[in-house]
Amino acid sequence: MSGSNNLKVFSSPERYVQGRNATHQLGNEMKKLAMKGPVVVVTTATPKKLLGEAWTTSLKDAGYEHTELLFGGTCTAAEAQRIADHAVTQNAKTLVAFGGGQIIDAVRAAVGLVGDGSVCEFVSCPTVASTDAPCSALCVMYHEDHSFHEYRFMCRHPTLVLVDTTAVAKSPVRMLVGGLGDALATYYEARTVHEAHADNFLGGKQTETAIALSKLCCDILLEDGPAAVESLYCQAVTPALERVVEANTLLSGLGFESGGLCVAHSVHNGLTSQKETATYTHGQKVAFGILTQLILEGRPREELDTVLEFNHKVGLPLVLSGLGVDVSSEKAVCEIAERSLAPGESAHNEPFEVTVDMMVDAIRAADQAGAKFLKEKEVSK
Numbered sequence: 001m002s003g004s005n006n007l008k009v010f011s012s013p014e015r016y017v018q019g020r021n022a023t024h025q026l027g028n029e030m031k032k033l034a035m036k037g038p039v040v041v042v043t044t045a046t047p048k049k050l051l052g053e054a055w056t057t058s059l060k061d062a063g064y065e066h067t068e069l070l071f072g073g074t075c076t077a078a079e080a081q082r083i084a085d086h087a088v089t090q091n092a093k094t095l096v097a098f099g100g101g102q103i104i105d106a107v108r109a110a111v112g113l114v115g116d117g118s119v120c121e122f123v124s125c126p127t128v129a130s131t132d133a134p135c136s137a138l139c140v141m142y143h144e145d146h147s148f149h150e151y152r153f154m155c156r157h158p159t160l161v162l163v164d165t166t167a168v169a170k171s172p173v174r175m176l177v178g179g180l181g182d183a184l185a186t187y188y189e190a191r192t193v194h195e196a197h198a199d200n201f202l203g204g205k206q207t208e209t210a211i212a213l214s215k216l217c218c219d220i221l222l223e224d225g226p227a228a229v230e231s232l233y234c235q236a237v238t239p240a241l242e243r244v245v246e247a248n249t250l251l252s253g254l255g256f257e258s259g260g261l262c263v264a265h266s267v268h269n270g271l272t273s274q275k276e277t278a279t280y281t282h283g284q285k286v287a288f289g290i291l292t293q294l295i296l297e298g299r300p301r302e303e304l305d306t307v308l309e310f311n312h313k314v315g316l317p318l319v320l321s322g323l324g325v326d327v328s329s330e331k332a333v334c335e336i337a338e339r340s341l342a343p344g345e346s347a348h349n350e351p352f353e354v355t356v357d358m359m360v361d362a363i364r365a366a367d368q369a370g371a372k373f374l375k376e377k378e379v380s381k
């Protein structure tokens with residue numbers, strides 16, 4: 001991405017609300033922002049069962065008319081169009097997404113299809129803390145077969161982001177763990193973009209704010225990540241979980257967009273070229289991407305060890321086989337490397353030219369470092 005000048009740009013949602021039973025405040029929070037109805041809530045069966053009553057009451061009490069639409073399951077161009085068509089039929093002025101990253105991205109894309117964000121506003125209500133989607137203005141679009149399709153940039157951020165931590169505490173552990181991988185990458189990627197004086201996702205240069213938020217995100221995860229994962233096993237909302245939800249959702253969301261992405265996310269996109277990885281979360285793939293990036297950049301060994309230790313503690317992959325890919329398959333590793341270096345990929349934000357050979361070797365060396373780490377853990381048991 002090339003900015004036309006050296007202006008620093010930082011961007012964010014208008015309001016962020018997080019906490020126990022936050023859904024009960026949805027209508028009130030929308031009212032504070034003078035948002036308009038009718039409202040269309042897009043969701044899936046699980047969030048509806050868990051929170052449907054709460055949002056229905058809250059919207060009604062605040063004087064909003066609302067209808068509901070079930071999400072089709074994958075954030076494709078066709079699905080975004082279907083949601084947009086529905087919104088137009090309902091004359092919706094606000095679209096609310098309750099669910100995971102793909103619902104949020106599909107609804108955001110739909111808002112973009114309806115207008116430029118002034119026709120219809122967007123409320124994002126993540127029920128899992130698994131991706132950077134909730135706070136951003138970016139849509140990650142997929143093909144029907146789950147492979148990566150394209151990024152779409154919206155003019156506007158969500159007007160409101162509302163995170164009910166009671167719902168997150170009941171979400172699958174693997175989703176939170178994926179979020180940890182995605183969020184941990186934020187600092188390592190933003191740091192490289194800073195060093196390279198490259199552009200962030202907003203087509204501008206980094207502010208000090210963006211890099212500071214990324215660092216705070218990383219510090220919280222390393223400190224509280226394992227305890228937050230534990231709290232999910234008993235579905236408890238704890239201070240550690242609250243801090244990690246904020247890191248995964250707000251800090252990581254602002255950090256990646258205003259900080260910029262690099263190799264870790266390109267490796268993620270590369271990994272989606274292998275159909276075996278389709279059942280793994282975004283963050284699980286990004287987590288392996290961090291290891292690849294640190295090796296490619298020749299960072300100190302202790303930094304790699306910190307990430308290996310973290311991945312191991314919280315249950316993120318350390319090796320390619322942890323994502324269903326056979327590292328001995330030259331074809332697979334080559335495809336991943338080639339896809340990760342496609343034109344426009346964030347890997348090109350490195351301050352040096354990255355070749356396919358370099359990427360292949362970094363992937364293989366990351367896998368090797370992960371395998372060695374796991375073997376040593378096994379022996380010391």
Ligand SMILES: [Zn+2]
Nearest residue numbers: 132182282286
């Ligand atoms: Zn991500």
